[in-house]
Amino acid sequence: MSLRHVTLCYGSGPGAVTALDDVTLRVRSGERICILGANGSGKSTLASVICGLLAPDEGEVVLAGERAMGPNGADLNAYRRARRRIGLVFQNPEDQIVTSIVEEDVAFGPENLGLPSEEIGIRVARELGRVAMSGYARSDPARLSGGQRQLVAIAGAMAMEPRVLVLDEPGALLDVRGRCGIMRVMEQLKEAGTTVIHITHFVDEGLAADRVIVMDCGRVVLDGAPEQVFSQGDELAARGLELPFTARLARALRERDACVPWTCDEGELRAALAPLAARAAAAGGGPRAPATSHCGDAAARVDRVSYSYHGADGRRALEDVSFDVARGASVALIGQTGSGKSTLVRLLCALEAPDRGRIVVNGIDTSGKRDRRRLHGAVGYVMQHPERQLFAETVLEDVAYGPANRGLSDDEVQERCARALKLVGLEGREDASPFRLSGGQQRLCAIAGVLAMQPGILVLDEPTAGLDPRGREQIERILDDIRRSGTTIVRVTHSIDAAARAEQVIVLSEARVLMRGTPEEVFAPAYENVLRDTGLGLPTALRWAMALGLQAEPLTMEALVDCLVGEAV
Amino acid sequence: MAFKLSLGQYWPSESILHHLDPRTKVGGALVIMASVFFVDTLPRLALGWAVALALVALSRVPAGKVLGSVRAALLMLTLLSVCNLLLVRSGEVLVSCGIVTITSGGVRAAMLYSLRLVVAVIAAALLLLTTTPTELTDAFDAALAPLSRLGLPGHELAMVFSLMLRFVPTLADDASAVIDAQTARGGGLAEGPLVKRIRSVVPVVAALLAGSLRHAEDLSRALDARCYEGGAARSHWHPLHMKMRDWVALASMALYVAALILLG
Numbered sequence: 001m002s003l004r005h006v007t008l009c010y011g012s013g014p015g016a017v018t019a020l021d022d023v024t025l026r027v028r029s030g031e032r033i034c035i036l037g038a039n040g041s042g043k044s045t046l047a048s049v050i051c052g053l054l055a056p057d058e059g060e061v062v063l064a065g066e067r068a069m070g071p072n073g074a075d076l077n078a079y080r081r082a083r084r085r086i087g088l089v090f091q092n093p094e095d096q097i098v099t100s101i102v103e104e105d106v107a108f109g110p111e112n113l114g115l116p117s118e119e120i121g122i123r124v125a126r127e128l129g130r131v132a133m134s135g136y137a138r139s140d141p142a143r144l145s146g147g148q149r150q151l152v153a154i155a156g157a158m159a160m161e162p163r164v165l166v167l168d169e170p171g172a173l174l175d176v177r178g179r180c181g182i183m184r185v186m187e188q189l190k191e192a193g194t195t196v197i198h199i200t201h202f203v204d205e206g207l208a209a210d211r212v213i214v215m216d217c218g219r220v221v222l223d224g225a226p227e228q229v230f231s232q233g234d235e236l237a238a239r240g241l242e243l244p245f246t247a248r249l250a251r252a253l254r255e256r257d258a259c260v261p262w263t264c265d266e267g268e269l270r271a272a273l274a275p276l277a278a279r280a281a282a283a284g285g286g287p288r289a290p291a292t293s294h295c296g297d298a299a300a301r302v303d304r305v306s307y308s309y310h311g312a313d314g315r316r317a318l319e320d321v322s323f324d325v326a327r328g329a330s331v332a333l334i335g336q337t338g339s340g341k342s343t344l345v346r347l348l349c350a351l352e353a354p355d356r357g358r359i360v361v362n363g364i365d366t367s368g369k370r371d372r373r374r375l376h377g378a379v380g381y382v383m384q385h386p387e388r389q390l391f392a393e394t395v396l397e398d399v400a401y402g403p404a405n406r407g408l409s410d411d412e413v414q415e416r417c418a419r420a421l422k423l424v425g426l427e428g429r430e431d432a433s434p435f436r437l438s439g440g441q442q443r444l445c446a447i448a449g450v451l452a453m454q455p456g457i458l459v460l461d462e463p464t465a466g467l468d469p470r471g472r473e474q475i476e477r478i479l480d481d482i483r484r485s486g487t488t489i490v491r492v493t494h495s496i497d498a499a500a501r502a503e504q505v506i507v508l509s510e511a512r513v514l515m516r517g518t519p520e521e522v523f524a525p526a527y528e529n530v531l532r533d534t535g536l537g538l539p540t541a542l543r544w545a546m547a548l549g550l551q552a553e554p555l556t557m558e559a560l561v562d563c564l565v566g567e568a569v
Numbered sequence: 570m571a572f573k574l575s576l577g578q579y580w581p582s583e584s585i586l587h588h589l590d591p592r593t594k595v596g597g598a599l600v601i602m603a604s605v606f607f608v609d610t611l612p613r614l615a616l617g618w619a620v621a622l623a624l625v626a627l628s629r630v631p632a633g634k635v636l637g638s639v640r641a642a643l644l645m646l647t648l649l650s651v652c653n654l655l656l657v658r659s660g661e662v663l664v665s666c667g668i669v670t671i672t673s674g675g676v677r678a679a680m681l682y683s684l685r686l687v688v689a690v691i692a693a694a695l696l697l698l699t700t701t702p703t704e705l706t707d708a709f710d711a712a713l714a715p716l717s718r719l720g721l722p723g724h725e726l727a728m729v730f731s732l733m734l735r736f737v738p739t740l741a742d743d744a745s746a747v748i749d750a751q752t753a754r755g756g757g758l759a760e761g762p763l764v765k766r767i768r769s770v771v772p773v774v775a776a777l778l779a780g781s782l783r784h785a786e787d788l789s790r791a792l793d794a795r796c797y798e799g800g801a802a803r804s805h806w807h808p809l810h811m812k813m814r815d816w817v818a819l820a821s822m823a824l825y826v827a828a829l830i831l832l833g
Contacts, residue, residue, distance in 0.1 A: 099701075
């Protein structure tokens, strides 16, 4: 497969956006390639071109041996033939499954190819076996987790026996366990000889590839083996990407004058760290940071709460859940898909009353409908993918929806909107259509709509999911600002490393509270197995410390670096 | 969540009903649904119910599940039967108290008309519970095949039908998420005067519409990537073949209709 001098613009005239700018790329058969880039770097457009779903404006395109586009323009028949040998899996597992039964969906592609019935049966069984989903052959995909659905989508693409499989951010909307599952399958596919092209903005996933390509502004800016590409940290940072954890650790240690090589190979760095680790271990574990305890009144009190959905066959979504959220605290709520996190969040936001038990928010019991309505707005709720809730014609109108519902004066509404938009950095875009903003900006706009209510408690469900490093950093910064102004923050997250930075951690598992406490209490080596059984794990920094045999239990990379070189400096 | 739809709620099992050709099942269900309108005596009603209960037993779908998927319809029918009870004035008067008069004709109408419709509702529910949307589409496809011969998009209509079944629950989830988000911002579907209610629907519908367009765009990408090019060149994993059991089932249907006529 090869692209030569490929250029593609969206729109025409002065408003045209160049998505691909003179891209030249050769992919050898059987190679595993990772294309990295921030949002808007043109990597998704590149995926569409590679899959034969989009013909560029200029350039030469050879796909799976077919000359699809030459100097004389696109050859639609060649495109059609090429598409039959290229599989695509993209971001949203919801929208790429076309039937309501797993095995029927895997059979859909082979049916389109007009294969005989026996052959389809063989391929469906083989591909479901490959992604370890044979047990779910007759299930309804809607009942599967996002990660499982993505595996079904991969099986569906592989059942067409493509020579090339393109995965366009397959893990962007998944939890850690789902992402691991997909990385494992990619490894298997490569061993089976399939060319794999993986598009992502999780740099750590690039380490497993044979070759890494970095895109920015529609151009290929870096192209080489992972260690070669990741050695150019400044270059990556300028492109809105970060380094893999290993490389970041090596870099931080070198900045503190530790004698370690510049590497992104985990084993190599670990070996180089052995002497430092031995010294740090001998020095004994430094005292752990004292747990910050919040006294005073609780912003929210959850007392022995149970809840089940109608028609859920009596299965409880929440069972005897109790905890307090101190005013001004930051709380991380973690747990696997289906552990009851979303239900708990809905109850906390007073969208529903518990079946049993009491939830008191800001001193108001949520069991009465009128009381619940008083809480709407006082508790801000940023749900998963809040940008999907945008509806108004302009950014300002959308942000003003909440305050206007409160019946505030026009001046007050305007003032609150201005403040919220400034907080998220969208000032000056008031009159733009929210649907014309970039993905990251849409999310910020939706968050501004909640902040304009000036909530005392802010509940967020996966606020950084699907964003690139730059977008994630921006959201973290905004949340820090809000917290410093005294807002209580409850955050549902899949990221253990993000949870380790909260003041209080609540672990939900199978509708119950499994653990709660400060991050230091919850993320302790002793609980490693318990956490792993619930599909979670320990923070990366702590796993490193344990592997190095340190006594100390650092939860963040900075703390880990302190442990290793603190005394040495 | 807020919306739970029973449309397309397939219940996987290995019963004889599950294994019947979908065309047989759709045909059979239509026959039963049409036949209930000719049920006007107790023996005929008993026959209809016997067939309905026998089918539930044959389907091996738990009775609770069947009940769950016909609950909404039962509620409607109960209302209907209360109306019949109070409004039909024929036969002898049983109870008379103020404006409420209950007659024997009313009791008969209340029982008969609702109970016979339950048979039709059960037949429809069993069809959806034992037939996968794909099979339904295949049956639909077969029924529309004559259209394709005339050059009309029969296969494509069947595909649209199947995608509709597939996306109803997705859109219902979207709707409850939108309503949640707007409620948390002090809005959402309002109660009170009609004008206020209608105005509160606009933001919900706008957000839903934007969501549907996003689904449609993704879906077209998925269909392209999987080489869907319309009906002609497609093959079927499980091509439809009428088997012995299908002919037996159709014969049983004919027997049922004959018995219904004879029972008169």
